[in-house]
Amino acid sequence: MLQRPPPLPVLIPTALLAFLAACAPQGGGGDGFDDPVDVSAADDATPLDGSSGDARVDVAPDAAAVDPGPPGRREPPRFAFPIDPPDRSRIHPGLFFGVDHDPADGDAIDCLAYDGRRFPFCYDGHEGSDFVLDGGFRTMDDGSARVVAAAGGRVVEAVDGNYDRCSGDLQMFEPTCDGHPIRSNKVVIEHAHGWRSRYLHLMQGSVTVQIGEQVDCGALLGLVGSSGRSYTPHLHFEVLDPTSESVDPFAGEVSGETSLWAEQRADDFLPGAACDPAWGPAR
Numbered sequence: 693m694l695q696r697p698p699p700l701p702v703l704i705p706t707a708l709l710a711f712l713a714a715c716a717p718q719g720g721g722g723d724g725f726d727d728p729v730d731v732s733a734a735d736d737a738t739p740l741d742g743s744s745g746d747a748r749v750d751v752a753p754d755a756a757a758v759d760p761g762p763p764g765r766r767e768p769p770r771f772a773f774p775i776d777p778p779d780r781s782r783i784h785p786g787l788f789f790g791v792d793h794d795p796a797d798g799d800a801i802d803c804l805a806y807d808g809r810r811f812p813f814c815y816d817g818h819e820g821s822d823f824v825l826d827g828g829f830r831t832m833d834d835g836s837a838r839v840v841a842a843a844g845g846r847v848v849e850a851v852d853g854n855y856d857r858c859s860g861d862l863q864m865f866e867p868t869c870d871g872h873p874i875r876s877n878k879v880v881i882e883h884a885h886g887w888r889s890r891y892l893h894l895m896q897g898s899v900t901v902q903i904g905e906q907v908d909c910g911a912l913l914g915l916v917g918s919s920g921r922s923y924t925p926h927l928h929f930e931v932l933d934p935t936s937e938s939v940d941p942f943a944g945e946v947s948g949e950t951s952l953w954a955e956q957r958a959d960d961f962l963p964g965a966a967c968d969p970a971w972g973p974a975r
């Protein structure tokens with residue numbers, strides 16, 4: 693059964709509460725913590741999109757290069773939590789920003805999370821799940837947290853070299869990268885049957901995989917950072933279905949009954965670390 697995570701107010705850092713309070717009335721920006729989904733061609737023209745200018749890769753079906761997956765299995769992968777188990781305690785258990793299920797294009801706080809909660813558990817137009825580094829830049833400077841593949845697959849996009857200390861301007865609902873381009877370091881993995889997972893905002897110089905590389909579930913991809921449209925170090929994890937539509941991996945009263953996590957809630961309220969043995973080796 694689903695459990696609700698701990699109430700946000702007792703866990704949310706004071707600085708971020710200030711940010712949320714400051715940005716809430718601003719609205720208008722349409723997005724808050726990071727890149728909007730950027731899988732369409734139109735997004736490439738968006739100047740503040742973290743992917744603009746990145747070396748994008750055509751991920752057209754390539755049956756010869758992608759493992760077709762277990763015989764007869766056509767359903768989506770079931771994902772492991774994309775943080776290395778020894779580092780999961782570095783991820784804030786209550787500070788979570790999920791996929792927005794409210795189709796209204798309103799201000800930044802006009803959103804609906806998978807479990808029916810609204811801002812700040814989501815924000816308008818958000819198409820991924822944000823897992824926030826507890827302690828922010830201090831924790832990032834102390835080694836951060838390792839981002840790992842949530843299921844096995846092939847790396848179809850790997851971007852590094854972008855500034856990774858972007859932060860929030862409390863007066864404007866826009867991040868600043870201190871004059872550097874607002875571009876995200878990221879990895880995209882294609883799984884069987886055309887499903888993909890995206891990992892955004894990685895630390896500069898931390899990406900450990902290359903395009904074309906086959907990775908198992910649990911393989912190291914990089915470190916949590918704050919590159920691109922990011923206000924504080926966090927991982928934006930996003931699932932795309934074979935039609936390139938973003939899908940919420942969490943099951944809930946709004947998002948439906950099917951969870952794409954192998955274990956949606958572990959004891960610490962974050963998704964479980966176990967890999968689905970059908971999609972990646974156990975760890």
Ligand SMILES: [Zn+2]
Pocket residue numbers: 725726727818820821822927928929
């Ligand atoms: Zn995000």
